Amino acid sequence: MKRTLKFLLLCLLVLIADLNLKLFGLRSDFASLMAFWVGYSRSAYSGIALGASLGLVEDSLGAVLIGPGMLSRGAIGFFAHYLSKGFFRWTPLLGFLGAAGLTFLGGMTEYASLRVFSDFQGALLPGILKLIAQSLINGTLGAMLEPENIG
Amino acid sequence: MRSKRSLLFVLLVVAAASVMTYQVRKGAIDPLAPVNKAFYGLSGGLQGAYRSVTGFFTDITANSHRVKVLTKRLQDMKARYEKAEAGALEAARLKALLDLKQHSPQYVATANVVARGAGRWANTFTIDAGREEGIQKNMIAITPDGLAGKVIRAEKGYSLVLLVTDARFAAAVRLGPGGQEAILAGSGANDCILKYVTYDIKVNKGDKVATSGLDGLFPDGINAGQVSKVVEETGFFRRITVKPAVDTSDIEQVTIIKKDPSLPPVPGQGQQTDETHP
Numbered sequence: 001m002k003r004t005l006k007f008l009l010l011c012l013l014v015l016i017a018d019l020n021l022k023l024f025g026l027r028s029d030f031a032s033l034m035a036f037w038v039g040y041s042r043s044a045y046s047g048i049a050l051g052a053s054l055g056l057v058e059d060s061l062g063a064v065l066i067g068p069g070m071l072s073r074g075a076i077g078f079f080a081h082y083l084s085k086g087f088f089r090w091t092p093l094l095g096f097l098g099a100a101g102l103t104f105l106g107g108m109t110e111y112a113s114l115r116v117f118s119d120f121q122g123a124l125l126p127g128i129l130k131l132i133a134q135s136l137i138n139g140t141l142g143a144m145l146e147p148e149n150i151g
Numbered sequence: 152m153r154s155k156r157s158l159l160f161v162l163l164v165v166a167a168a169s170v171m172t173y174q175v176r177k178g179a180i181d182p183l184a185p186v187n188k189a190f191y192g193l194s195g196g197l198q199g200a201y202r203s204v205t206g207f208f209t210d211i212t213a214n215s216h217r218v219k220v221l222t223k224r225l226q227d228m229k230a231r232y233e234k235a236e237a238g239a240l241e242a243a244r245l246k247a248l249l250d251l252k253q254h255s256p257q258y259v260a261t262a263n264v265v266a267r268g269a270g271r272w273a274n275t276f277t278i279d280a281g282r283e284e285g286i287q288k289n290m291i292a293i294t295p296d297g298l299a300g301k302v303i304r305a306e307k308g309y310s311l312v313l314l315v316t317d318a319r320f321a322a323a324v325r326l327g328p329g330g331q332e333a334i335l336a337g338s339g340a341n342d343c344i345l346k347y348v349t350y351d352i353k354v355n356k357g358d359k360v361a362t363s364g365l366d367g368l369f370p371d372g373i374n375a376g377q378v379s380k381v382v383e384e385t386g387f388f389r390r391i392t393v394k395p396a397v398d399t400s401d402i403e404q405v406t407i408i409k410k411d412p413s414l415p416p417v418p419g420q421g422q423q424t425d426e427t428h429p
Contacts, residue, residue, distance in 0.1 A: 015190070016193070016197060019194055020194060020197070020198060020201075044156040044159065044160075045156070045159060048159055048160065048163055052163055052167075056183070057183060057186065057190070060181060060182070060183035060186070060187055061183075061187055061191075065171060065174055065179070066170055066171070066174060066179075066180060067167040067168070067170040068167070068171070070163075070166075070167050070170070071163065071164060071167035071168075074160075074163040074167070075160070075163070075164075078156070078163070081156075113167070113171060116171075117168075117171035117172065117174070117175050118171075118174075118175065
């Protein structure tokens with residue numbers, strides 16, 4: 001119970017941070033990082049569930065279109081789980097590449113969703129540059145998120 | 152198991168695509184409106200708190216900067232004030248010297264202190280006026296505060312002055328309101344001592360000491376200092392310490408005067424002065 005409350009509080013903080021915080025002039029994307037972490041350290045179900053939930057709330061708060069965030073965060077949570085299986089072993093480099101790569105993938109998914117399902121006309125190149133920067137930030141944080149220490 | 156996970160992902164994709172398609176066709180939906188409201192409220196509250204905290208620190212930073220600026224300004228003002236105060240003191244000193252020069256027939260010269268005596272035990276200094284200015288041996292060096300010493304050597308361009316605190320210095324003085332006579336001598340340190348004061352003479356701390364003129368060397372009435380310590384000792388005389396009227400460590404300029412020429416010379420003057428010379 002206590003752990004659940006802590007987890008919910010963490011989710012709340014992540015959402016508040018994403019809504020308010022700017023790192024180097026860029027809006028943070030901790031929801032992707034959290035989806036990655038949960039997907040990696042727990043299970044694909046947890047990753048999808050948490051990622052989709054956070055994405056849903058963020059989409060709703062964004063008030064543009066519900067769905068892209070839900071899909072991208074859910075995808076991040078889902079694919080993160082596959083990094084914890086097979087021949088992958090946790091290293092900070094894996095954390096960096098996983099968090100950065102999946103953040104980038106999630107961003108591209110979101111971009112594609114918006115382009116397909118809405119009248120979103122944002123240019124790709126500036127968006128990609130921002131996405132790369134966000135990915136690097138999340139990758140750096142991901143390198144520090146060793147599941148054994150956090151979970 | 153794996154297919155289940157894949158199915159879940161496919162479900163996610165389908166659900167998201169369906170929701171988005173629905174919104175494209177029917178317009179935007181907002182199923183989490185109540186949650187959003189609460190969330191915005193919470194976020195707004197946190198933002199307000201954050202702004203208050205950052206505003207507080209911003210104020211502190213601004214105030215800190217202001218304090219630095221004001222402190223610097225205060226230091227500047229203090230420096231200016233001290234400079235002005237030093238200037239005022241200098242002006243008062245120069246005025247006193249000018250008055251002395253204009254009104255006293257005893258006036259000889261005014262000179263700057265250019266060097267301190269190098270000897271370990273000597274309390275002397277050198278002034279930048281000598282025989283050309285009319286300075287001669289045994290003339291008196293004073294400042295507006297009082298007696299500073301006497302000239303022990305006059306050369307061309309400079310003179311050497313023996314300070315009142317030098318152990319070789321001696322002058323006839325009067326003590327306190329009763330005008331008891333005594334000899335003021337330098338202690339060799341930073342003060343002077345009164346010699347030959349017997350126990351029947353009442354001496355108090357703070358009593359003024361001034362030259363008596365009876366030695367035929369120093370004019371009468373020059374402020375020499377005040378009693379700073381009286382020690383009751385066994386023996387014939389009291390041991391009395393006198394704080395000189397002049398801060399001997401801080402003399403920059405002196406006026407050289409001579410004994411009033413209208414007064415007759417006191418017998419034995421030469422003998423006494425010779426004794427006090429190094």
